[in-house]
Amino acid sequence: MSKKTSSGTVRWVSLVAVLAGCVDADDRWSGSVETLPNGAVRVTNPAQGVWRERSAWASVPELRLGEVEGPEATVFGSISALAVDDGGRIYVLDRQANELRIFASDGAHVRSVGRSGGGPGEYTAANGLFWLSPDTLVVVDQQGGRYSFLSREGEYLRSVPRRLGFYGWVFDGAYHNGRVYERSMVRTNPNRPPAMVGNDPDQRPALFGTSLRGADSTAQARVDTVLLAHPTGTLSESFIVRTERGGMFLGVPFSPAPVYHLDSDGSVWDGHGSEFRIVRSSFAGDTIMEMVLDAVPAPVTEAELAEWESGEGVERFRQMGGRIDLDRIPKVKPFFDGLYLDPEGYLWVSVPAGPMETVFAVLDPEGRYLGRLELNGLKRDTFLPPVVRSGRLHVVGRDELDVQRVYVFRIGR
Numbered sequence: 001m002s003k004k005t006s007s008g009t010v011r012w013v014s015l016v017a018v019l020a021g022c023v024d025a026d027d028r029w030s031g032s033v034e035t036l037p038n039g040a041v042r043v044t045n046p047a048q049g050v051w052r053e054r055s056a057w058a059s060v061p062e063l064r065l066g067e068v069e070g071p072e073a074t075v076f077g078s079i080s081a082l083a084v085d086d087g088g089r090i091y092v093l094d095r096q097a098n099e100l101r102i103f104a105s106d107g108a109h110v111r112s113v114g115r116s117g118g119g120p121g122e123y124t125a126a127n128g129l130f131w132l133s134p135d136t137l138v139v140v141d142q143q144g145g146r147y148s149f150l151s152r153e154g155e156y157l158r159s160v161p162r163r164l165g166f167y168g169w170v171f172d173g174a175y176h177n178g179r180v181y182e183r184s185m186v187r188t189n190p191n192r193p194p195a196m197v198g199n200d201p202d203q204r205p206a207l208f209g210t211s212l213r214g215a216d217s218t219a220q221a222r223v224d225t226v227l228l229a230h231p232t233g234t235l236s237e238s239f240i241v242r243t244e245r246g247g248m249f250l251g252v253p254f255s256p257a258p259v260y261h262l263d264s265d266g267s268v269w270d271g272h273g274s275e276f277r278i279v280r281s282s283f284a285g286d287t288i289m290e291m292v293l294d295a296v297p298a299p300v301t302e303a304e305l306a307e308w309e310s311g312e313g314v315e316r317f318r319q320m321g322g323r324i325d326l327d328r329i330p331k332v333k334p335f336f337d338g339l340y341l342d343p344e345g346y347l348w349v350s351v352p353a354g355p356m357e358t359v360f361a362v363l364d365p366e367g368r369y370l371g372r373l374e375l376n377g378l379k380r381d382t383f384l385p386p387v388v389r390s391g392r393l394h395v396v397g398r399d400e401l402d403v404q405r406v407y408v409f410r411i412g413r
Contacts, residue, residue, distance in 0.1 A: 028052065029368050040287040041367070047294045049371030050364075059373065059393060059409040063107045065092065066405030073101050073109040076404050079381070079396050080170055081129040083137060084389045085152050091129060091137060092406055098123040100139060102154050113154040114139070121148065121156035128171020130180070138175070142167030147180065164197055170383055174262040181226065181262055196226040196262055226268065226283050231258035233274040241322030250317045250324075253308045254300050254352070256334035261385075263341045273334025278349070278363075291347075291367040297332040298353060305329065307355070336361070342388035346370075350382055358397060360386070378407060 031045045067074050077096025084090055088105030098117075102110040115122055128140030132149065139148040142162065149157040166184060173182035179198035237252035256273030263269070267288065271278040276293040308314065314324065338350030345365035351372065353359040358375040380386075380397040381404065387394040393409040 031368060033367075036287075036290070038287060040290060042290040042292070043367035045291065045293045045363075045367075045369035047296070049369045051371035059411045061407070062392065062410040063408035064405055065090065065103060065107055065408075066403060068401065068403055071109065073103075073112055079384065079404050079406070080127040081140070082384060082387055082394060082396055082406065083129040083131065084387045084392075084394055085131075085137075086134055086390065088390055088392070089152070090394065090406065090408070093126050093129055093139065095125060095127055098126050100126070100129075100150070100154060111154050113150070113156070118144070120159065123148070125167075127167075127169065128173075130171075130173075130175045132175060138180075140171040140180075142171065142182075172260075174264050176262070176264050176266050183228075183260060183262075194228045194258075194260070196228060196260075196268070198225060226262075227285065228260055228268060229270045229279065229281065229285075231270075231272050232277075233258070233272040237328065239317065239322060239324055239328075241317060241320050243320055248317055248320055248322065250313055250322065252328055252330075253305075254330045254333050256330070257337070259337060259339055261339035261341065267341075269339050269341065269347070271336065271339065273336055276335040278339065278347070289367055291363060291369075293335075293361070293369050295335055295361070297335050298351075299332050300330065301354075304355060338382055338385065340385045340388075344388075346388070348386060348388065350380070355379065356400065358395065375407075375409070 029050050030048070031043060034042050034044075036042055065074060066076050069075065076092065076094050078094060079092055080095035081093035082091070083093075089110070090103040090105070090107075092101045092103070093099075094101060097115075099112045099114045101112045104110055113121065114126065116124070118124070123139065123141045123146075124144030126139050126141050126144075128142070130138050130140070132138050135152050136157070137150045137152060139150060140162070141148065142164075145162045146159045147162055148159040151157060162180075164182060164184075168183075171182065173180060173196060175181075181196040181198045184195045184197045233256055236257055237255040239250040239252060241248050241250075258272050259270065261269040266283055268281045268283065269278060270281070276295040278291045279287055280289040280291075281287050309324075317324070333352040336349045336351050340348045340350075342348060347363040349361040349363065351359040351361050353374070356377055356379050358378050358380040360373045362370045362373060364370055375395070377399060378395070378397045379399075380395050384396045388411075391411050393411060395407050395409075396404065397407055398404055
């Protein structure tokens with residue numbers, strides 16, 4: 001099915017997947033489960049998932065928000081966060097305009113709130129959203145040092161200070177047990193593990209020295225800093241050039257890196273793109289589950305490598321005298337580059353794919369690999385997690401026009 005818009009023709013491709021019931025899944029799943037000496041569960045999955053075509057769920061393209069030209073509310077400058085309420089309303093945070101734009105479930109624009117500034121309901125560089133409760137949405141303004149509380153209708157309620165000494169391109173964290181946990185961007189000591197740092201938005205600032213590693217897990221409510229697992233592989237790979245006036249770091253494309261996800265129930269999920277192994281831990285650092293998949297990474301194509309080499313960053317790097325060693329660029333893509341847990345306990349693992357493809361490997365709450373969900377004609381912005389809610393999959397991505405949009409797919413059984 002295709003849909004013609006003023007900005008061009010968008011090719012919708014239905015997303016078809018399979019989800020069997022519990023009994024059917026047990027009959028078809030050929031993996032293994034074992035209990036490790038520390039009490040954790042290891043789930044080993046074969047390459048073939050549970051899903052079969054006869055019991056498929058179909059994900060049908062339902063809505064697309066975002067145009068090249070049109071009403072101001074539907075022309076996005078830079079989407080920095082996405083949220084959905086239990087009624088299906090969609091909340092899109094635009095960093096460039098410092099606005100929160102609210103849309104009904106059918107895509108109708110409800111209202112836009114916020115603007116640049118330092119007053120009530122204003123933002124410096126709004127870059128995150130999370131639900132404090134079903135009726136209270138929080139706008140994260142890391143650079144502006146504030147959390148702003150809004151009603152689900154978008155009415156400004158109040159703001160509180162954010163007392164953390166770092167900020168990133170997007171908010172990376174979650175709200176749990178009275179704390180806003182954010183992944184720290186400060187790594188002055190490379191031997192120190194990364195951390196999730198907690199802010200109490202209603203009472204006191206974070207206590208940076210507190211750690212739960214080895215502590216009593218019942219103390220979770222008092223914890224302000226949660227140390228994350230040390231990555232099993234490299235943190236990042238870069239090409240470097242230095243000049244008299246400074247220098248430049250250029251990331252090595254297709255390099256695997258550590259991935260973390262904190263869910264609102266108080267579990268930390270981590271893995272490294274160099275292998276398909278995902279670990280779920282408690283805030284105390286105790287391993288709860290380990291999931292392994294016998295997967296094969298996708299190859300890096302010559303066209304993809306050529307596209308990277310033609311980019312502005314590479315050109316600027318070479319103009320500064322930088323040298324690119326092509327032998328350092330992997331021949332295959334990472335096994336995954338993102339993790340997201342939906343409200344029903346299914347883990348959505350972002351798998352690098354082709355230039356205009358979006359792929360998720362999905363694992364059920366027991367850690368069993370179900371299969372791959374593929375969206376063609378859509379390149380997802382991987383720094384923004386998907387939102388799965390009320391039977392719908394929401395992603396931020398781009399089509400052939402490279403325009404940032406919000407795509408909504410209905411997951412039909």
